[in-house]
Amino acid sequence: MASFYLLTVLMVLSVQEKSKVAGYITACYFTSWYAQTSLTQVRLPVEDVDPLLCTHLMYAFAYVDIPSKSVVAADPAKECSNAGMTGRYEKFNQLKSRNPNLKTLLSVGGQGSANTVFSQLSSSLLSLQQFAQNTIKFLRKHGFDGLDVDWEYPTAETKDQFTSLLKVLSEEFEKEGTNKDPLLLTIAVASGENKIKAGYDIKGINKYVDFIFVMTYDFSGSWNKVTGFDSPLRARNDSNFSPLYNVQYALNVWINGGADRSKVIMGLTAAGASFTLKNISNHNVGAPVQTGGGPPGPLYKQQSRLIYPEICKYLKEGWTRVWDDDQQVPYAYKGDQWVGYDDQQSFGLKVQYAIDEHLGGVMFWELSFDDSKNYCNNGAFPLLHVVKQTFANHYIDVTATGTPEAGSTDAALHTTGATEENPIETASSTPSHKTVTVDSNNGGTVHFVTSLTKDTGVKLKSTVVFDQVDENIGGAYSPQTGEFTAPVSGFYLFTIQVMVTSGSGQEYELKSEDSAYSTRVRVESAWSTGSGTAVFHVQKGHKVKVIKYYGPDGALRQSPWSRFSGFLLRES
Template sequence: NFSFTLLFCFTAVGVLLALHTVSSNRLVCHMTNWAQYRPSIAKFTPDNIDPFLCTHVIYTMATINSFNQISPVEWNDEQQYNRLNSLKNVNPALKTLLSVGGTVNGMSPFIAMVTKSESRAAFIKSAISFLHTHNFDGLNLAWEYPGHNGGSQEDKERFTLLVMELSKAFEADAKENRKTKLLLSANVAALRPTIDKAYEVSKISLYLDFINVMSYDYHGDWEAATGHNSPLYRSSVDSGSHIHHNINSSVSHWLAQGAPAEKLLLGFPTYGRTYRLRSIATGLGALANGPADAGPYTRTAGFWAYYEICDFISSATVSWISEQEVPYATFGSSWVGYDDKKSYSSKVQWMTANNLGGAHVWSMDMDDFDGSFCSAGAYPLINHLRMSMGFPPKPTTTPSPTTTRDAVVDFCRGRPDGLYENSADKTTYFQCFLGNTYLHRCQPGLIYWDSCKCCNWP
């Protein structure tokens, strides 16, 4: 009974700490309903989600039918909704949203729906009912993008109307039913020409609770030379419009157009973009011709999930692009630009310095979610992101071999929240949170490097 009481108290304290952190930081994680079709140990469903990992989970995705009503896509979506939302029984602080978007016959379903106030009203009514029925806390809009891909220039203003009408309807619903107001977010473009054509930034920012800047896919196999998927800054080989294909430029533009920093969430990819090299040159800007071979689990040419990259870099040459704060790796004619713990740390520092509202991750199912590939435990990237952002240690129901309370209780007194090296033992490191000291242990064979706030080889 004594042990159970301690466990219950620790869990309760963990939930309270999580609530404390959510007020100033969001860690929003996307999951995709097509990851369930990946083979073997790469298959991902809501059962693979750690309910204490992220503050919000976005289920991707639903669509809009010909009656302008929100509608599931997969045969088992409704069952999966229930599995996801049951996680809130474990972590009451967790919030879930349903993402709507995609394409129908190659066109965004938003295009037809937003044309008339009556069709927007039908969609909004169905969305509120659908979210309540399936116990979601909000709606995420994933229209890529207003005014593009078959849309018209009027879509820019129509998207603003949709966002405004959704927000007001959510407010009315909360008052009428005495419920917490449903959340409203959107996935938005990162490239300047697309932003300018698609969004009335200052207007939509008034009504969205948070804005997921898709700060990835800046470069890929559609180009004739290698470029990084998600660089923090421009590189010396960038020219023309490519000087803006980076996080610093994208977020600066959103801010300049009137988006509040506290509503912008920086995108962290758990995948990399691949190329097939055309010559012996292997650096940034090397000539390329299409993608490397598709990964054995994601099975889509042009990108690899992080767990596939872990396999690749075990025999590849890994390099660091210092001017962009991101890594790439090559083996034979295959080239991949990706993110690791070190690049995540750099982006968190930049995100914090610019006072952004937090991070969003695309996607949970492409991290090494059960620890089968990277020898770094479950969710190595997202767990590192979570700690780097200053979230508290997660409550646990079983003793953890890698996370224990240290006897050196005074180390963190007076120190800011964050990760610190333990000079007495390089295989461990300290996490400070609210003046409390926690000791974490690296995986066997690794030591802590303060330069990347991560465990790596000696």
């Protein structure tokens, strides 16, 4: 029987779409002020950052020092190591010991005086060259892999200066990196069409940078007269809303202007736009609001902004969540309070959009806005786990090397470019290798054997995790409750087979404890190897179960005899 399931898995995986993009990036911003904030409920020290959720970590922000013509630390006493004290820069870059493929960048600029300072710096070619050379020394000294320039924002008067700054940095980085990996150069840029066209020579910029982080958020705020979303994916089918202020439109301005899709990175955030309604009986999108936005939340304590864990707390206190089909994001309300935000469902759709549009990946502002302390009861950093899972599902190139017959004792699966330490890697990464075998001496148990790129060289052996008929390793599956409990954190393939002749067209709704939304899987024919499948990332000890069953007519019904089986594809 186990070999029958092996055949099922191989055939299902062999028809999955292969990745079209070799290595999406997930660039995550870490902010120095939330590493030491007095708001302990949202404080995020370096030690609490999960380096396996991001491919690039950005440390925000450093300053530009005009007299020395260099990047300098904003808080040298705490950020730079000295007198036996390990500074935050060193701790930040030590995260690479837990993820050797991680890239760290120092972000310079931000809001405030950065525009004036960058303008002064780029007033002469000599100043720019000195700045680039001094900055290289600073980055190398502190262990960073690159520089992120956040000039908010170049104008029509400084457009050419911005391009010149990037040109000189790129040239000096390339020259210094002749015999080693050159430093990376990225930029954080505006998402409003007027700002983009006024301040950016897109074709010129595109030649000099590795990635363009488009800040596709803050489309709504305290200035609004009606309710709206902070980061809607698409335009609203409503003449009262501008078609310009959404993720899709902003990204297309950059792409149509000459930016390479592979360099364009979609901005994500976990801060929602909050409002106080004028009339509590009108809580729709576009409802009139009072000026100034909503009151501060209990954690972040910022006017007109609520971060994701605050919204989770409110939802538990009786706020109503509504999904908006037009713009593919949710909102929530209670009484006169309203917030338009992002959650796991909308993040999944946005990442899928980035995949479909062949973008380079996503950027997340900022780590403390995700639920690092598990207020939402979905595990730490639930939004970034959705990003990682969605990219990983599309990045993996899993193909069967042959078509084994039922009862065969050996078959192979290859996962290109991904490792257990970091499943979302570039094409240049050393590929891991997976072999699926049937152990005829142990009751036909199917094993996934994975060679890991770890210093220990240890090979982990994970068996079929559960099957309500055959093996049930560690009691992971409970026939009484119909629940699967993950024995280890990882990516699991779930299969459902209807074991009666009338199985065609059945649908099962699966829910993971780690996901805010459910997934429907369809079984096209009974007793078929092409059974319904779904992939979830599940944290150790968390559950997955079938919550609903639908007949071919779409009506809720009692499930027929079926097998609910799962296989550990990859530990994380």
